[in-house]
Amino acid sequence: MDPEAARLEKQHVHDVYESTAPYFSDLQSKAWPRVRQFLQEQKPGSLIADIGCGTGKYLKVNSQVHVLGCDYCGPLVEIARRRGCEVMVCDNLNLPFRDRGFDAIISIGVIHHFSTKQRRIRAIKEMARVLVPGGQLMIYVWAMEQKNRHFEKQDVLVPWNRALCSRLLSDPSQPGREKQCGRPERSHPCLPPCTECSCSVRFKERCGSKRSRSVDYEPAEAGTCCAIISKGGGGENGFYNALGKSFRSWFCSRSLDESTLRKQIESARPLKSTEARAAGAVSVQPSSQSNLDLGRQEPLAAREQNLDEDVFLETSQKHSEWLRAPGTRRHLNGDHQGETGRNGRGSFLGSSDTKEKRVAAGDLEEGDPSAGKILRRISAAGSTDSIPDDAISVEGRQPDVRDSRAFMRYYHVFREGELCGLLAESVSELQVLSSGNDHGNWCVIAEKKESRD
Amino acid sequence: MKLLTHNFLSSHVKGVGPRGFPLRLQASEVRIMPVEFNPDFVARMIPKLSLGEVPTEPIQGYEQNEDFLRTMHHILLEVEVMEGTLQCPESGRVFPITRGIPNMLLSDEQTEA
Numbered sequence: 001m002d003p004e005a006a007r008l009e010k011q012h013v014h015d016v017y018e019s020t021a022p023y024f025s026d027l028q029s030k031a032w033p034r035v036r037q038f039l040q041e042q043k044p045g046s047l048i049a050d051i052g053c054g055t056g057k058y059l060k061v062n063s064q065v066h067v068l069g070c071d072y073c074g075p076l077v078e079i080a081r082r083r084g085c086e087v088m089v090c091d092n093l094n095l096p097f098r099d100r101g102f103d104a105i106i107s108i109g110v111i112h113h114f115s116t117k118q119r120r121i122r123a124i125k126e127m128a129r130v131l132v133p134g135g136q137l138m139i140y141v142w143a144m145e146q147k148n149r150h151f152e153k154q155d156v157l158v159p160w161n162r163a164l165c166s167r168l169l170s171d172p173s174q175p176g177r178e179k180q181c182g183r184p185e186r187s188h189p190c191l192p193p194c195t196e197c198s199c200s201v202r203f204k205e206r207c208g209s210k211r212s213r214s215v216d217y218e219p220a221e222a223g224t225c226c227a228i229i230s231k232g233g234g235g236e237n238g239f240y241n242a243l244g245k246s247f248r249s250w251f252c253s254r255s256l257d258e259s260t261l262r263k264q265i266e267s268a269r270p271l272k273s274t275e276a277r278a279a280g281a282v283s284v285q286p287s288s289q290s291n292l293d294l295g296r297q298e299p300l301a302a303r304e305q306n307l308d309e310d311v312f313l314e315t316s317q318k319h320s321e322w323l324r325a326p327g328t329r330r331h332l333n334g335d336h337q338g339e340t341g342r343n344g345r346g347s348f349l350g351s352s353d354t355k356e357k358r359v360a361a362g363d364l365e366e367g368d369p370s371a372g373k374i375l376r377r378i379s380a381a382g383s384t385d386s387i388p389d390d391a392i393s394v395e396g397r398q399p400d401v402r403d404s405r406a407f408m409r410y411y412h413v414f415r416e417g418e419l420c421g422l423l424a425e426s427v428s429e430l431q432v433l434s435s436g437n438d439h440g441n442w443c444v445i446a447e448k449k450e451s452r453d
Numbered sequence: 454m455k456l457l458t459h460n461f462l463s464s465h466v467k468g469v470g471p472r473g474f475p476l477r478l479q480a481s482e483v484r485i486m487p488v489e490f491n492p493d494f495v496a497r498m499i500p501k502l503s504l505g506e507v508p509t510e511p512i513q514g515y516e517q518n519e520d521f522l523r524t525m526h527h528i529l530l531e532v533e534v535m536e537g538t539l540q541c542p543e544s545g546r547v548f549p550i551t552r553g554i555p556n557m558l559l560s561d562e563q564t565e566a
Contacts, residue, residue: 045497047461064494068458074556081554086455089556096548096557098463098474098503 001093001122005115012157012410013113014072017054019407021075034438035108036061038138038445046103051092051127052110056080059087065103070095092123097130105130105137109441111419112141112411115155120412121426128429131448137430140441144413147440154415157408414442454537454555457529460502464541466559472543474503480537480550488530492519495526502529 035058042048044064053059053069054076060067060083069087071077080087090096092110105127114120127137144151419442420435430446437443464473496516515521539548539555548557 043497045494047498047501064491066457066494066498068461072558074554077554078552081552086458088454088458088554089558091558094465094559096463096465097461098471101461101501101503103501 002116002119005119008115008410009113012408016407016409017073018075021073021079031057031061032108032140032438034443035106035138035140038104038106038136039065039067042104047101048104048106049097049102049127049130050106050108051095051123052107053077053080053085053087056083056085056087058106058108059083059085092126093119095126095130099129100132102130103132103135105135106139107137108140109142111139112413113409115410115412117422121422124423124427124430128427128448133448133450136433136445136447138443138445139419140438140443141414141419142411143437143440143442144415151413154413156411156413158411159408416442418442419444454534454550454553455530456532456534457498457502458555459534459539460529462539462555462557464543464546465557466541466544466546469541469543473541475542476539476548477542478534478537478539480534482534482536484533484535484553485531486533488526490523490526492516492522492526495522495529498529499525 039048039058039061042062042065046065048065048067050056050058050067050069053071054073056069056079058067059069059080067086069077069080069085070090070092071080071087072089072091074089077087077089088096092107092114107123107127111120111123114123124137124139131137144154416437420432423430423432423444423446427446429449431449432444432446435442435444459476459478462474462476463471464476466473499515533553534550535553537550539550539557540546541548546559548555550556
């Protein structure tokens with residue numbers, strides 16, 4: 001099905017995760033509260049699949065149910081296995097399961113890695129096939145609409161920011177891991193607890209949904225998380241400035257024209273120098289042929305959720321190895337999960353909190369005033385304008401930029417309503433029960449309809 | 454890979470369909486990993502299994518039969534295939550199990566898509 005799409009996904013999803021997998025084992029990303037809740041609500045004795053389980057953070061949330069983790073990425077699955085989880089390597093597009101086996105399925109940060117609509121539908125239909133009638137499927141995908149961040153297009157390549165990682169590694173002030181909002185975790189120095197704690201999430205209920213899925217959490221303490229990050233301790237100004245620059249560069253968008261895209265597919269070479277100067281998420285124009293939304297390689301069958309992984313810590317690799325490694329890091333805090341929340345109130349549309357200090361995805365306006373300006377300027381001006389010096393310098397010279405550009409992760413970010421629309425239009429075996437926005441992700445809970453036979 | 458997992462695996466090789474279940478399991482290395490016995494959990498799992506030719510009615514009162522439940526617990530949850538293969542009974546395609554992890558990826562020609 002669509003070899004071009006498969007190639008793009010291979011280059012910008014599978015290969016990236018494989019290369020960066022070794023760095024994930026040190027990460028302690030938390031499970032999203034809403035996902036945890038979904039798992040905890042399942043009946044004891046249920047059989048659940050986590051399609052795209054990555055390192056397995058959701059696999060042990062509920063000891064009363066049996067969760068099988070699946071991922072396309074062998075190295076990530078190995079990490080989950082070492083943690084004692086039952087896991088396997090497989091492809092979301094062709095799940096190796098008999099029909100109607102699972103009582104529930106979660107797909108957290110996976111579907112957005114498929115580069116065509118047809119593949120996204122296929123992935124969802126496969127999950128619906130292996131669900132028992134009445135079983136539920138929870139899907140999380142990155143939202144295009146983000147506060148304080150701007151995706152120009154829906155199909156983007158998100159770069160891995162080497163500078164950020166190396167800086168974080170050298171930061172001496174990392175405290176031990178904390179779960180509370182307001183205290184940075186060692187493994188998430190920049191994305192702070194904001195994304196991890198239970199910030200307000202409101203699920204919008206669909207008319208006719210059978211179950212109440214609204215969940216309101218206590219709002220995170222105002223500004224605490226991000227304020228800590230932005231202030232930092234003594235002597236950390238340099239660190240946070242770098243962070244700010246990294247964030248800025250991280251989400252500058254730049255369109256990628258078709259010819260460049262094709263070159264990238266064919267040769268896996270870094271982009272041309274003019275393109276390479278854009279140091280941020282790259283928009284990709286849809287191919288004129290077929291339904292390739294974005295030149296991308298095979299989507300992960302089960303992809304690790306970017307949602308939680310903020311930064312990964314370099315263990316023993318040298319700088320130069322980072323440059324070579326096809327490692328786009330999962331977005332910084334929040335790539336998709338950008339929305340943290342101090343004011344996590346789910347619906348980004350509804351929020352009018354101008355003081356939002358998401359550190360996620362480069363939102364360091366508090367600590368780095370220039371960041372906000374640059375962002376706004378870029379957003380307003382469009383992607384082809386020259387990138388401010390700051391951003392370029394973070395990425396380093398040409399070679400650095402090219403390297404990080406060559407190792408970027410593909411996402412199809414979803415517009416509001418798009419996921420529900422997709423289900424309604426193309427996956428009639430599922431009934432949407434509820435949908436909402438959680439930390440910058442569109443989420444849906446759907447139920448497999450009882451068969452009429 | 455636990456035997457419980459094996460019961461849900463089916464061949465997704467192109468054109469195979471229901472004849473792709475169950476996958477033939479050959480284990481060259483097996484380990485026993487103790488798992489805490491939870492009788493309710495095991496009792497609830499049993500009806501989900503696809504047991505082929507075995508009569509589908511559960512043994513009368515199996516939920517209260519602790520010996521039976523313990524045996525099923527042991528078989529389904531404590532036996533881990535560390536190295537081995539899973540073979541599609543229809544197409545013959547073999548999937549490896551390595552370090553306890555089955556790899557079910559197919560090459561393009563073998564997939565439905």
